[in-house]
Amino acid sequence: MKTAVVRFPGSNCDLDVFHVLKDVLKLEADLVWHRDFAGEEYDSVVLPGGFSYGDYLRAGTIAAHSPAMEQVRVMAKEGKPVIGICNGFQILIESGLLPGALLRNECLAFVCKWVKVRVETSDTVFTRAIQKGAVLDMPIAHAEGRYVNDPEGLKELDENGQVVFRYVNNQSVPSEDSNPNGSMDCVAGICNEDRNVVGLMPHPERASEPILSPFSNSDGLRILAALRG
Amino acid sequence: MPIFTVEVIIENKKMARDPEGETIARELVSRGGFSEVKSIRAGKYLRLHVQATDSEEAERIVNKMSNTLRLFNPVVHNCTIRVRGETE
Amino acid sequence: MNIPRLEATRLKVNLTFDELIEARKRLGREPNEVELGMIDVMWSEHCSYKSSRRLLQKLPKSGKRVIVGPGYDSGVVDIGDGDVIAFKIESHNHPSAIEPYNGAATGIGGIIRDILCMNCRPIGLLDSLRFGSLDSGHSRWLFNNVVRGIADYGNCTGIPTVSGEIEFDESFETNCIVNVACIGQGRAETLTLGRMDNPGDIIVLVGGATGRDGVHGVTFASRVITEESELDRPAVQIGDPFTKKLVIEATLEALRTGKVTAVKDLGGGGLTCALSEMSSKGGTGVQVDLEKIHVREEGMSPYELLLSESQERILFTVAPEGEEVFKILRKWGLAYSVIGKVTASGRIVAKFRGEVVVDIPSELLTNSPIPRRIARRPKTTREKRAKAQSMSDLSQALCNLLSMPNIACKEYVYRQYDHEVGVRTILKPGDADAAVLRVIGADKAVAVKVDCNSSYCFLDPYNGHALAVAEAARNVVATGAVPIAMTDCCNFGNPEKPEVYWQFKEAIDGMGYMLRGLNIPCVGGNVSFYNEDERTGRAVKPSTAIVMLGLIERLNLVTSMALKRAGESIVLIGKTFRELGGSQYSRLTGNQHSNPPRAVASRERSSIRAVIEAIRGGYVTAAHDCSEGGLAVALAEMAIKGNLGLTVDLGAIPHKASMKPDEVLFSESSARFILTTTEEHAGKLLSLVRGRGVAAAKIGEVSTLDFKVVTENETLICCPIERLRNAWQTAIPELVKVN
Structure with a gap:
């Protein structure tokens, strides 16, 4: 299994994800410049967080037009694992690979904090080793992460089990005070119908080593470990 | 009293850089093949409905508001106020 | 001896009579308009440190871990195993006071470049902020926009803002203090110093195009400035963190080729400052062709090209045959221009349209005369001492103290900062007295904190500054670190006033006393004078932000x-x-x-x-x-x-x-x-x-x-x-x- 971490101009979690894949998970991985990316050389792909193209116009919009995203689209169709973290999630949405929209946080400010997210389904390539209902500690850091969809779209996602992560409180329940950005239904991450493309706002790579976690765990690694194949 | 539609456009000063507009023009529009578009400036657009006796007064109110509430900072921004006429 | 005929040049300079005479004496002729403008900028307080240089010499600056001390873009210390930490702090007070959002943002931009110049990757930002009372609408406007400016710029560049301090005091009502610090990590064997050592190297200007930004108060016959065009020009520059991120990555990648011999940021004084400091440090000279510079505005004069302070620019010297460097710049979409080469002449020679327009020794520009400054202890009007009242309900007193803005939780601020990016932040804002960043792949970490208390500095500048050093040291110690080096950012009023100069002198002495006592070297610093209300002439309380760096030798020592x-x-x-x-x-x-x-x-x-x-x-x-x-x-x-x-x-x-x-x-x-x-x-x-x-x-x-x-x-x-x-x-x- 070989994973590509795609760098767009303005990506800034690329090195962090690469560090976790190489040094923590000991995977075969490459950091790939978006113009040089050839999907057929890889078994899976990570779109890391950051501010691609400065988040100008709308987060993820300009990167969605990169030729790299054509490659990602092909990989998605072939059933290869694709994960978008934070800005990567925004790019997946802007490319139409995942449904809905990510709007400016309800509080209108950038929010960086550790949150709890509940795994809503084990039926995706990234959560198949995690029990449904498990709660993970991970940090978020974004200004545009409020997940929005029309009522039918949201209902459909829910019914299809495409909501993968929800922000929850200390009692493991989605609630207004557990919702850091005003996302509909506390949605923190979703997947496509084929369940191989996952996008989420929290940063698993920042929660992959106990020393970085206020809770001394490595919950994020449970998601990224799926890239072992 | 009639209600007027007033537009407020806040942009960086002409000689100031506008990284957002420049990036959209270079990385999205011109790469996307629209070479006819020669430049882009990004800004903020506000549409207000203002009750006033006439359009001059509406403009005066919005002008005063923009200045006293610092809707823009004259150090770096230009602010354009346009009265679009009475609202239906 | 005649002084240069200013009327003829129509150039407004800030040089004093004595300085003009000195300039002419050293040059051996009358400087032309362009040269005079360059001298004017380089001999300004901002570039020359003329009021502070001599006193700053008194701070201890050597230590077994010091690799690069004061005088370079940032100080560098050894943290073992060949790993080094570069760190630096700078003020952006004046721009932030009139345009807090972009003023603070461009402050971050500047300090990042100082770290980058040493071939270190920026891994953390800190900020030391002072405002008037939050009861004032103006202070709230400054506070909110400064914080947002730092957040938007820092977050976008992917450098975590890991620590800081905020103080509220009426003396900062019009003149807020915005000091920003950056720390970077690199390797001892690949450090670069911002100096031109090799004649024959090519000089490359990288990044943003040059415009007339920051070129003020100049009236040339060749360019008529109408009131309108001056209104179109912003007094504070616009931050561009996206371009900065590209500059960071491209510079680090270019440095890895081994073909880039030196890097220098373009800040105050623009190209003039970079060229003269780099060549003067290396004992070399430069020959540049100003027409080669990539520009944003039409018809720029040699004066404007040499003194523009346009943002997001950086200067490389590149060994001949540096094509791979240019390839990297193109990959990152950065504009660049080859503007000349390093020479052995010791002079800055600039050509424009085939004519030599500047020919001046580098050293003349970088070694300004030192003016005489007088220090006089201010007369203290002893305030009448009210008899100390005790509060009877101490529970209430404690709660009241906890909700005083200087003590209260600053989560409102640090929530807006990405303090996690980089996967190094072990102790996060609010966890401890200092931030702790691990060294990836090693069993060690660094602790860093910025601190000052302007009340103490005002009451007694000597004692107060000594306290600031001590507190910053205790802060890193409380996380399990040994303090190994510091850098400082002095914020004072007008040094031409004897009372202000006295405060500054006392401050340096107080810091020196404590640094020697704790055996901590000072590896650099920044001085901001003239922090005064233009109308009232009232100065801010003297305050020097102390950035303390500590080394945590094993990760199991980290303490919250x-x-x-x-x-x-x-x-x-x-x-x-x-x-x-x-x-x-x-x-x-x-x-x-x-x-x-x-x-x-x-x-x-x-x-x-x-x-x-x-x-x-x-x-x-x-x-x-x-x-x-x-x-x-x-x-x-x-x-x-x-x-x-x-x-x-x-x-x-x-x-x-x-x-x-x-x-x-x-x-x-x-x-x-x-x-x-x-x-x-x-x-x-x-x-x-x-x-x-x-x-x-x-x-x-x-x-x-x-x-x-x-x-x-x-x-x-x-x-x-x-x-x-x-x-x-x-x-x-x-x-x-x-x-």
Whole structure:
């Protein structure tokens, strides 16, 4: 299994994800410049967080037009694992690979904090080793992460089990005070119908080593470990 | 009293850089093949409905508001106020 | 000797009569318009440090870990195994006072470049901010926009903002203080210094196109400035963090080729400053063709090209055959222009349209004459001392202190900063007295903190600045680190005023005293003068932000401030004196206390050594420095963080019998720490500390109940933790009218 971490101009979690894949998970991985990316050389792909193209116009919009995203689209169709973290999630949405929209946080400010997210389904390539209902500690850091969809779209996602992560409180329940950005239904991450493309706002790579976690765990690694194949 | 539609456009000063507009023009529009578009400036657009006796007064109110509430900072921004006429 | 005929040049210069004569003498002829403009900028306070240079020499600057000391873009220290840390702080006060958002943002932009120039990757930002009271709408506007400016710029560039400090005081109402620091990590063997050592290297200007930004007060016959065009030009530049991110990555990648021999940021003084400093340091010269510069505006003159301060530009010198460097720049979409080459002439020679327009020795530009400045102690109008009033309800007093903006929780601010990116942040904002960043792949970390207390600096600049150094050192020590180096950012009024210059002189002496006492070298610094209200002439309180760097030798030494377990012992290190002058408690009660805490280097050194050893011994479960708000506030912060209660016996706190309870609890005496330890280790900890000749006492225990301070026969404070937390956490959001 070989994973590509795609760098767009303005990506800034690329090195962090690469560090976790190489040094923590000991995977075969490459950091790939978006113009040089050839999907057929890889078994899976990570779109890391950051501010691609400065988040100008709308987060993820300009990167969605990169030729790299054509490659990602092909990989998605072939059933290869694709994960978008934070800005990567925004790019997946802007490319139409995942449904809905990510709007400016309800509080209108950038929010960086550790949150709890509940795994809503084990039926995706990234959560198949995690029990449904498990709660993970991970940090978020974004200004545009409020997940929005029309009522039918949201209902459909829910019914299809495409909501993968929800922000929850200390009692493991989605609630207004557990919702850091005003996302509909506390949605923190979703997947496509084929369940191989996952996008989420929290940063698993920042929660992959106990020393970085206020809770001394490595919950994020449970998601990224799926890239072992 | 009639209600007027007033537009407020806040942009960086002409000689100031506008990284957002420049990036959209270079990385999205011109790469996307629209070479006819020669430049882009990004800004903020506000549409207000203002009750006033006439359009001059509406403009005066919005002008005063923009200045006293610092809707823009004259150090770096230009602010354009346009009265679009009475609202239906 | 005639002075240059200014009327003929129509160039407005700030040079004094003496400086003009000196310039002409050194050049051996009359400088032309362009040269005069260059001298004017390079001999300005901003570029030349002419008022501060001589005094700054007095700070200790050598140490076994120092690799690069003052005089370069940033100081660099050795943290073992070939790893180095570069760090630097700079002020952006004046732009931030008129356009807080872009002023603060471009401040971050500038400080990042200083780290990059050393071939180090920026890994953390810190900011030291001072504003007027949050009751003022103007201060709230400055505060909110400065914070947003730092957040938007720092977050976008992917450098975590890991720590900082904020102080509110009326003296900063019009002139806010925005000091930003950056730390970077690199390798000793690949460090670069911003100097041109090799004649024949090519000079490449990289990044943003050059416009007329920052070229002010100039009137040339060749260019008519209409009022309108001047109105179109912003007085503060617009931050462009996206381009900055590209510059960071492209520069680091280009440096990896080994073909880039030096890098220098373009800040104040623009190309003139970069070319003259780089060549003067290397004992070389340059030959440049100004027409080669990539520009944003039409018809720019040689003067404008040499003095433009357009943002997001950086200068490379590249060994001949550097094609791979250009390939990297193109990959990152960065514009560049090859503008000339390094020569052995020792002169800056610039051509424009085939004509030599500048021919001037580099050294003339970088070595300004030093003006005579007079220091005079200001007459102190002794304020009438009201009799000290005690507050009877000490629980309420503690809550009131916790909600004072200088003490209250700053989460409102640091939530807006990405403090996690880079996967290095072990201790995050609010966890401890300093931020702790690990060195990836090694069993070590660095602790870093920026600190100052302008009240103390104002009351007694010598003592106050010594205290600032000591507190910053204690802050990193409390996280398990050994302080290894510092850098500073001085903020003062107009140095031409003898009273201000006296403050500055005292400040340097006070810092020097404490640095020598603690054996910490100063590896660089920045000085911002003229922080005065133009209308009233009132200066800010003198304040020097101290950035302290500490090394944590093993990751298991990392210590946070949160109380860990009920039943653990609470130990106070150091003595508590009646020192409430300038304290937050005196601010709260309106009392004019006369005694600020006294800075005593030997005492600080002993406390610090004792705590370092206690942490190394594995005896310490939590540590916190005792400062603003005194012992009671420090204990409350530890309790809130750990969500645990405690009971402290006032009688167990070493103090003079004549001190009243509130004086014991809220005095801000220096050289103190609070530690917690397990019951098993308490005896060993106490004997270790006392063995070092430092006062130490077990003053109480951690509990699962309320926050209590008792004496033999009464309860002085009894508060549920939630009440303390509420007072501490809601104060700032309420003041800025959010929530």
